[in-house]
Structure formats: structure tokens, C-alpha cells
Amino acid sequence: MSAAPGRAKKDESFLGRLGGTLVRKKKAREVSDLQEEGKNAIIASLQPSSAELLPEDMLLEENAERTMLDPTSRDNPKFKELQRVLIDWINNELEEERIIVKDLEEDLYDGQVLQKLFEKLSGRKLNVAEVTQSEIGQKQKLQTVLEAVNEMLRPQGWSVEWGVDSIHSKSLVAIVYLLVALAMHFQAPIRLPEHVSVQVVVVRKREGMLQTSHVSKELTTTTEMMIGRFERDAFDTLLDHAPDKLNVVKTSLITFVNKHLNKLNLEVTELESQFADGVYLVLLMGLLEDxxxxxxxxxxxxxxxxxxxxxxxxxxxxxxxGGIKKPKARPEDVVNLNLKSTLRVLYNLFTNYKNSE
Structure with a gap:
């Protein structure tokens, strides 16, 4: 961009007073350096950073492509929050295995944690070696784990955005895609941040040259859409299509909880509000388990x-x-007076203790 004539004249006059030709040359060099820096910044924004460019990218076959996370997206607060939620979820699920995940890229690429997580969530034991140090062994384990995952998710309409090579090469986007899919499929009791998108750099090899482009990847949508994909159940149907029958269910649950809470001279008339602070839930569990x-x-x-x-x-x-499966609802949803979450928790108790005195 060239400066306005009046401004340039004023600058030259000012610089001349400071030292004439030498100062003007220095100023011109500084402007040139600044322009070059700006040009480099623009070029850098269109290409993967040298830190992200892997040797494999240079060895791509003709018409092949490779993707990597744009450096600017790595610092996206919502993307960081999504990673934190997923890490906390994994650590909670694998607490008994004494597995602690701190970094998704470094801790999940070899398939060990993914194997344990899938086995815990699905209740299915995979036929893989427990410990694999070699790259070949790690990829074989990943292959087995991902085949089991894909076999489960594909019928649900999932587009598989991950693979053995992308996971093993520590593609954070592929790892997060996979974890989000597992969390949604198994109805993890977590709240994923909404509308998390990242920019991905796609490197393609055309006529021996590497070409780069940016693509936006949507990792999460709205909570309602994400929950609705796999979590629609009898309570959704009741709320949407048969509110009159929902009242019958609520009456049955109120009768059930009062049968036990009456022993402490307590009574419930409103399910969503009276269980929201957790006190009646705690007391009810003590009564049910004696x-x-x-x-x-x-x-x-x-x-x-x-x-x-x-x-x-x-x-x-x-x-x-007490041997009851962990509720699908989150504690926060019950506290926030979410009726379906409260009903799911209470109905779970009803099915397990309906014959208790």
C-alpha cells in the first residue's frame, strides 16, 4: 500500500531535518522490512507452519493429501475447552484402570488408551496385545480398535473422520472427532461445548508440488442435536407426543418415592423441583439401600x-x-430443573427398587 502524497512529503521533510539522506535510507529500509514481514505473515497464514509440516508431507504420492490443524485453531478457547471435557471424561471412565490422560495427542495415538476406553464403554473385550512398543504393533492395535468402533458407529450414520494413519500420526482433529463420536454414542454424562469448529490445513500433491488450502471442520453442534442423535427414548416420546401419559408416569414415580420418603416424614409433590438440590436423592438412596x-x-x-x-x-x-449403572444425566441438568434428566434418574431407581419395602 503506498502512502498518500501529502503524507509522504511531510515525512520526507521531517526525516530530512533529522539527518537527511542516511535517515531517509534507514526509514525506507524499515518500511521495506515491515512490508516484507507483512507479506510473509500473509503467506504463512495460507500454508502449514514449519512446526506442523511433517516429513511425510514432503513424501506424499501424486494426488495424495494430508491434513493438519491450523496453528490458530489450536489456541481457540472453545476447542481447548472441548479437549478438557474429553480428557476429564476419559480419566473418569478409566479411573479403575489407573490411567491418567493429560494430552490427547501424546496419550491416545498408540491405541492403548483407546482400547481401554472402548472396552469400558462397550463392555466388549478386544483381542489385542496389552502392550505394544513397535510402530507396527501400535498400528495393528489401532486397526483392531478402529474396526470395532467403525462397525458400531457406521450403522448410526457417522461419517468416519479418523483412521489408523491419522490417529497414529497424532492428528488432534481426528482424535477429537473420534472421542466426540464415542461420547455421543455412549451418551456420556458430560456437556460438550457447542459449535466448536477448527480450521484444518489440507496439503495436496499436484504435479510434484505441494498445494495447501484451509477447510473448516465442525466438531460439535448444539447440545440438543448432539443429545437427540442417540438419546431419544421413551421420555422424549412422552414429552413430544403424549403429555397426558407423561403425567401418569410422573404420578407413578411420585407414589414410588413417597412410599420411602414418608418413613422420614417427607413428601414429594413436584419431581423436577424437589429433587433439584440433591437432598431427597441422597436420603432416598439411603432408604432404598437401608x-x-x-x-x-x-x-x-x-x-x-x-x-x-x-x-x-x-x-x-x-x-x-448399589450396583446401579451410572445415570446418563449430568448432575448439573438435575439441578437446572431439566425434567427429562430427573425422570431418567428416578425411573432408573424405580426399575431397580420397585419391589423394595
């Missing part, structure tokens, strides 16, 4: 949102201790 829950384990009169979440989460732990 034990006294120490008051120091939960907040009897919770005031903050965090205290209520603590209570509901503690009730979920008591359910698991």
Missing part, C-alpha cells in the same frame, strides 16, 4: 449451585455403589 447417610457427606440445606451439584453427584455415587 443405611444411614452421614450428614457430613452432603449439604442438608444447600445454598449454592455448586453445593446442589455436589449433592446430586454424591447421590449418583451411592447409586453406583
Amino acid at each position: 443405611y444411614f447417610v452421614p450428614l457430613y457427606n452432603f449439604y442438608l440445606t444447600p445454598e449454592s449451585f455448586e453445593q446442589k451439584v455436589h449433592n446430586v453427584a454424591f447421590a449418583f455415587e451411592l447409586m453406583q455403589d
Whole structure:
């Protein structure tokens, strides 16, 4: 971009007063350097950074392509939050295996964690070697794990955005795609950040030259769409199409919980609101399992949102201790008066304890 004539004249006059020709040459060189820096920045934004460019990219076969995460997307706060949620979920699922994931790229590329995660979620044991150090062994394990995953997800309409090579080469986008698909399919009790997209650099080899382009990849959509894909059940149908029958279900659940809570002179009339602070859930679990829950384990009169979440989460732990599968709902959803989440939790208790006295 050239400066306006008036401005240039003014600058030259000013520089001349500071030192004449030498100063003008220095200024011109600084402007030239600045322009060159700007040009390089523009070019750099259109190409993968040298840190991201792998030797394999230079050895691509003709018409082959490779993708990598754009450096600017790596620092996207929503993308970082998505990774954090997925890491916390994996660590929670694999706590009994004493597996701790800190970095998705470094900890999942060899297939070991993915194997354990899939086996835990699906209840299916895969025929793979427990420990594989060689690249060939790691890829063989990944192949077995991904075949099992794809066999499960493809019938559900998933577009497979991952593969052995992309996972093993530590493609963060491919790893996150896979984890999001697993979390949604198995109805993980987590809340994925909405509308997370990243820019991916696609490197293609054409006529012996590497060509690059940017493509936007959508990793998550809205919570409603993500939950709705796999989580629609009888309660969705009742709420959408048969609200009159929903009242019958609510009445049955109220009768069930009051049968037990009445022993403590407590009574429920409103399911979504009276269970939202977690107190009745904790007390109900103690009554159903016939034990006294120490008051120091939960907040009897919770005031903050965090205290209520603590209570509901503690009730979920008591359910698991009683041999009940971990609820699909999140504690936060129950606290936020989400009717379907509360109904799912209570119906789960009803089916397990409906014959308890």
C-alpha cells in the first residue's frame, strides 16, 4: 500500500531535518522490512507452519493429501475447552484402570488408551496385545480398535473422520472427532461445548508440488442435536407426543418415592423441583439401600449451585455403589430443573427398587 502524497512529503521533510539522506535510507529500509514481514505473515497464514509440516508431507504420492490443524485453531478457547471435557471424561471412565490422560495427542495415538476406553464403554473385550512398543504393533492395535468402533458407529450414520494413519500420526482433529463420536454414542454424562469448529490445513500433491488450502471442520453442534442423535427414548416420546401419559408416569414415580420418603416424614409433590438440590436423592438412596447417610457427606440445606451439584453427584455415587449403572444425566441438568434428566434418574431407581419395602 503506498502512502498518500501529502503524507509522504511531510515525512520526507521531517526525516530530512533529522539527518537527511542516511535517515531517509534507514526509514525506507524499515518500511521495506515491515512490508516484507507483512507479506510473509500473509503467506504463512495460507500454508502449514514449519512446526506442523511433517516429513511425510514432503513424501506424499501424486494426488495424495494430508491434513493438519491450523496453528490458530489450536489456541481457540472453545476447542481447548472441548479437549478438557474429553480428557476429564476419559480419566473418569478409566479411573479403575489407573490411567491418567493429560494430552490427547501424546496419550491416545498408540491405541492403548483407546482400547481401554472402548472396552469400558462397550463392555466388549478386544483381542489385542496389552502392550505394544513397535510402530507396527501400535498400528495393528489401532486397526483392531478402529474396526470395532467403525462397525458400531457406521450403522448410526457417522461419517468416519479418523483412521489408523491419522490417529497414529497424532492428528488432534481426528482424535477429537473420534472421542466426540464415542461420547455421543455412549451418551456420556458430560456437556460438550457447542459449535466448536477448527480450521484444518489440507496439503495436496499436484504435479510434484505441494498445494495447501484451509477447510473448516465442525466438531460439535448444539447440545440438543448432539443429545437427540442417540438419546431419544421413551421420555422424549412422552414429552413430544403424549403429555397426558407423561403425567401418569410422573404420578407413578411420585407414589414410588413417597412410599420411602414418608418413613422420614417427607413428601414429594413436584419431581423436577424437589429433587433439584440433591437432598431427597441422597436420603432416598439411603432408604432404598437401608443405611444411614452421614450428614457430613452432603449439604442438608444447600445454598449454592455448586453445593446442589455436589449433592446430586454424591447421590449418583451411592447409586453406583448399589450396583446401579451410572445415570446418563449430568448432575448439573438435575439441578437446572431439566425434567427429562430427573425422570431418567428416578425411573432408573424405580426399575431397580420397585419391589423394595
